[in-house]
Amino acid sequence: AVESQPLLNQLQARVDHCRQRSQGISQKPRVGCLEWTDPLMGAGNWVPELVSLAGGENAxxxxxxxxDWLTWEQLLITxxxxxxCMPCGFDLNQTQEAVRDLAAAHPLSWQSLQAVQAGQVYLTDSNQYFNRPGPRLxxxxxxxxxxxxxxLFKPVYASRGWQRFSGS
Incomplete structure (x- = not known):
């Protein structure tokens, strides 16, 4: 039999580390997590809690x-x-394609978003992360x-788990 307690302790220590490092942040970014791009869907379930633990304010x-389903207007207002961007079951390449399509469908209003202007749009490998409950969360x-x-956090998952969206 495999003893699970050491693994559970390691996972809890990693969660606690993120919580402690992000606790003192005075300016928490407002983070919009998109679970789907056509139609738009804002991530629910466990994602809002992950955003909060990581030091953000969930949008x-x-x-x-x-x-929840979102309208384009709700995205613009928020x-x-x-x-x-974390489309359910998509790897990084599929996510990039979906976000390029989203940006191309609404070019002017996409460019008006402050996250786009600031280079703060990120693509994730949602097939590996986010979409299934379990230790990978x-x-x-x-x-x-x-x-x-x-x-505050070194980029351990950059390029294999996430990348900055550079397209328009």
């Missing part, structure tokens, strides 16, 4: 509730500081923390 969705938490607060 859409509620902890423990299903993800105008988050950071947009993290701790990786997802760390991934969000390094996206939102690169000054």
């Amino acid at each position: 859409w969705g509620k902890v423990g509730e299903h993800s 105008d988050p500081d950071v947009i993290v 701790v990786d997802s938490l760390e991934l969000l923390a390094e996206i939102m607060h690169p000054e």
Whole structure:
């Protein structure tokens, strides 16, 4: 039999590390996590809690509730500081293609978003992170923390788990 307690302790220590490092942040970015791009869907379930633990203010969705559909107007009104794209089941290449299509469908208003102007739109490998409950959610938490607060968290997941969106 495999003893699970050491693994559980390691996972909890990683969560606690993120929570403690992000606790003192005075300016928490407003983070919009998109679970789907056509139609738009703001991530719910466990993602809002991950955003909070990583030191952000969640823009859409509620902890423990299903993800909400969003209109384009809701995205524009919310105008988050950071947009993290995590389409359910998509790897980085698929996510990049979906976000390029989203930007191309709304070129002027996409460019008006403060996250786009500031280069704060991120693509994730949602097939590996975010979309399934389990131990990988701790990786997802760390991934969000390094996206939102690169000054506090070293980029462990950069390029394999996430990348900055550079297209328009």
